[in-house]
Amino acid sequence: MSAMTAEKLLRANLWEFGVRFRPPERVRNYMPSFVVASCKVAGCVDGCAESHCPWHGPKRKSTPTLWKKLNDRDAKLRKAGWTVVRIWQHEIENTPRMAAGRIAMIVRTVKEMLERAKKKT
Numbered sequence: 001m002s003a004m005t006a007e008k009l010l011r012a013n014l015w016e017f018g019v020r021f022r023p024p025e026r027v028r029n030y031m032p033s034f035v036v037a038s039c040k041v042a043g044c045v046d047g048c049a050e051s052h053c054p055w056h057g058p059k060r061k062s063t064p065t066l067w068k069k070l071n072d073r074d075a076k077l078r079k080a081g082w083t084v085v086r087i088w089q090h091e092i093e094n095t096p097r098m099a100a101g102r103i104a105m106i107v108r109t110v111k112e113m114l115e116r117a118k119k120k121t
């Protein structure tokens with residue numbers, strides 16, 4: 001399964017969990033796999049080969065640099081008020097329902113936090 005196929009499988013499962021999201025669109029120079037704009041959640045599927053997963057990715061000296069780059073990108077998004085969810089391609093392949101369920105729970109939690117914050121003001 002390719003990272004793209006895993007992404008599609010995740011989106012289908014998220015839909016079943018009631019998570020409504022926008023098709024991929026740019027968030028500050030970055031193209032997430034899906035975006036729940038109403039609560040600023042950006043999800044990214046990390047391809048095992050592309051993002052050098054520790055189990056299936058290539059063993060390269062450049063891996064720590066790549067991971068640092070990805071973490072820096074996430075930090076920038078978080079600073080801008082986004083919740084960033086990263087998920088490995090193999091998590092989706094192995095347990096698609098669990099992968100989608102984890103994200104659905106994060107989206108629900110962020111929504112609840114936003115609603116609670118709104119009530120306070």
Ligand SMILES: [Zn+2]
Nearest residue numbers: 048053056090
């Ligand atoms: Zn992997």
